[in-house]
Amino acid sequence: MPIDFQITLNGEPYAVNGDARLIGLIEGLKLKRGRVAVEINREIVPKAQWSSVTLAPGDIVEIVNFVGGG
Amino acid sequence: MKDDTFELAGKRYKSRLIVGTGKYRDFAETRAAIEESGAEIVTVAVRRVNITDPNKENLLDYIDPKKWQILPNTAGCYTVEDAVRTCRLAREAGVGDLVKLEVIGDQATLFPDVPATLEAARILVKDGFKVLPYITDDPVACLRLAEIGCAAVMPLAAPIGSGMGIRNPFNLRIILEQAKVPVIVDAGVGTASDAAEAMELGCDGLLINSAIASAKDPIAMARAMRLAVEAGRLAYGAGRIEQKLYATASSPLSGLIR
Numbered sequence: 001m002p003i004d005f006q007i008t009l010n011g012e013p014y015a016v017n018g019d020a021r022l023i024g025l026i027e028g029l030k031l032k033r034g035r036v037a038v039e040i041n042r043e044i045v046p047k048a049q050w051s052s053v054t055l056a057p058g059d060i061v062e063i064v065n066f067v068g069g070g
Numbered sequence: 071m072k073d074d075t076f077e078l079a080g081k082r083y084k085s086r087l088i089v090g091t092g093k094y095r096d097f098a099e100t101r102a103a104i105e106e107s108g109a110e111i112v113t114v115a116v117r118r119v120n121i122t123d124p125n126k127e128n129l130l131d132y133i134d135p136k137k138w139q140i141l142p143n144t145a146g147c148y149t150v151e152d153a154v155r156t157c158r159l160a161r162e163a164g165v166g167d168l169v170k171l172e173v174i175g176d177q178a179t180l181f182p183d184v185p186a187t188l189e190a191a192r193i194l195v196k197d198g199f200k201v202l203p204y205i206t207d208d209p210v211a212c213l214r215l216a217e218i219g220c221a222a223v224m225p226l227a228a229p230i231g232s233g234m235g236i237r238n239p240f241n242l243r244i245i246l247e248q249a250k251v252p253v254i255v256d257a258g259v260g261t262a263s264d265a266a267e268a269m270e271l272g273c274d275g276l277l278i279n280s281a282i283a284s285a286k287d288p289i290a291m292a293r294a295m296r297l298a299v300e301a302g303r304l305a306y307g308a309g310r311i312e313q314k315l316y317a318t319a320s321s322p323l324s325g326l327i328r
Contacts, residue, residue, distance in 0.1 A: 010118040029121060035130055036119055037162035042155075044162050062118065064159050066129050068100060069115025069145050070090030070230065070257075070279030 005057035014061075022053040026063070036065045074303065076275055078252055079168055079200035079221035081139070083110045086269070087299045088141065088254065090279025094288065097132040103282055104133065107292035111139040113170055113277065115146070116160050140165040141202070144172050148183070150190045157194055169194065170224070170256075170277075171203040180230040180257075184211050188218065195219040204256050207241040209248055216251045223251060224277060227268060228258025231280040235264035239271055246272045262291075262298035269302025270310070 004017040009025075016025065022038065022045060038045045039062040045053050055061070075082045089109040094100040104112055112133055120126050133140070142160035147153040150173060157169045173190050175183030182205050194201045200221040205211050207225040215223050225245055228234030235258060236242065246253050252274035259265050259281045268276050276299055285291035 010121055012121070014121070029119070030125065031119060032128065034164050035128055037116075037159040037164075039155075039159065044158055046162065047164075062159075063121075064116050064163065065119045066114040066140065066142065066160075066163065066165070067117045068091040068094060068097075068129055069143055070092045070113055070277070 005055075007055055007057070007059045007061055009061045010063060016055055020054045020056075021051065022055060023050045025055065025061070026050060029063070031063065031065075036063050038063050074307065076252070078111075078275070079202075083139075084108075085110050085296070085299075086275040086303060087265075087296060088113065088275060088277040089282060089292070089295075090277070091129060091133065092279050093283035097127055097129060099288060100129070100283075101132040103288045103292040104138070106289050106296065107282065108296040109138075111141050113141045113143050113279065116142055116144075116156050116163070135165050139168065141168055141170050143170040143204075144190075146174070147172060148174050150186050150193070153186075153190045154193050154197075157199055158197070161199070167198055168200045168221070169202065171201050171220075181226075182206055184208065187211075188214055191215055191218045191220055202254065207238050207245065209241060209244045212245045212253070213248060216249065220251060222254050222274070223249065224254045224256035226257040227255045227264065228260075230257040231284075232258055233260030233281055234258055235260050236267050236271070239267070242268070242271050242273070259295075262294040265295050265298035266302035266305070269299055270305050272306050 003020045007014050041060050076086045085108045087109045088111040089107045090113045091100050144153040144156045153173045173183045173186040174180055187203055191201050191203050202222050202224055203215050203220050204224045212223040227236045254275040255268040255273050256277040259278050282288050282291045
């Protein structure tokens with residue numbers, strides 16, 4: 001069965017297709033590995049697990065980085 | 071005052087000025103101001119990545135975490151849960167375990183929610199974080215935070231971004247007298263004289279963002295703040311003269327021509 005489902009990514013609906021692995025999502029977004037942190041359904045996913053964790057329909061994913069602030 | 075380095079959370083720094091990275095026109099200006107300030111620790115905020123434009127430049131492309139100690143904050147957090155969650159995400163993003171804890175209690179003043187800050191600090195210290203809490207200039211709250219195991223306390227001088235300067239030097243003096251951890255004034259500084267005043271009181275460090283970033287010339291203000299922090303610290307160490315109501319002549323009273 002082809003992979004095609006919706007997740008919520010940073011508060012917006014997002015379509016996952018072809019690759020359900022978390023690493024696929026991060027690489028697809030061209031994010032720099034050392035600069036971001038990821039939560040799935042409020043659980044932090046350590047970098048070492050990005051390749052083994054797969055996304056499921058309806059997952060709530062947060063990807064954060066650092067921005068200017070005091 | 072020969073070896074006047076600043077020790078914070080087990081690390082030594084030459085500069086006692088910590089600067090923020092918010093409100094600058096662009097990243098180039100952010101970096102130039104930080105360079106000019108001489109700061110070795112810079113605060114950053116944790117926010118969702120820009121999904122629609124992932125090629126957008128990143129703050130850390132300009133502020134190399136190998137060169138500067140990155141201090142993530144929990145700005146915008148109003149609950150213990152959000153603050154703790156933000157710190158854990160920041161640590162996971164790979165800049166270490168030093169965090170600036172803010173749990174805001176009121177949108178208009180951005181004053182901290184003191185009980186929530188204490189609770190979040192307890193959780194974070196237990197979780198291995200080196201916690202630098204933003205707090206009101208309340209000596210008892212500062213004592214409690216130190217007891218919990220915070221690496222420093224960071225009382226505000228005036229509301230964040232207000233530029234009102236040191237509104238209650240007397241409370242700061244009490245906090246300093248009682249402190250068993252470094253005291254870093256965080257928020258409220260408007261200009262160089264405020265920075266010098268905080269350092270003359272004996273504060274260990276100073277955290278400034280708006281006063282530099284929102285100045286007409288942020289680079290020049292960054293330099294002014296660096297010099298003011300150094301001057302204030304030197305004056306503190308040198309020991310100021312007593313304030314007296316009446317004059318004391320500087321020139322000899324004898325040998326005058328008649």
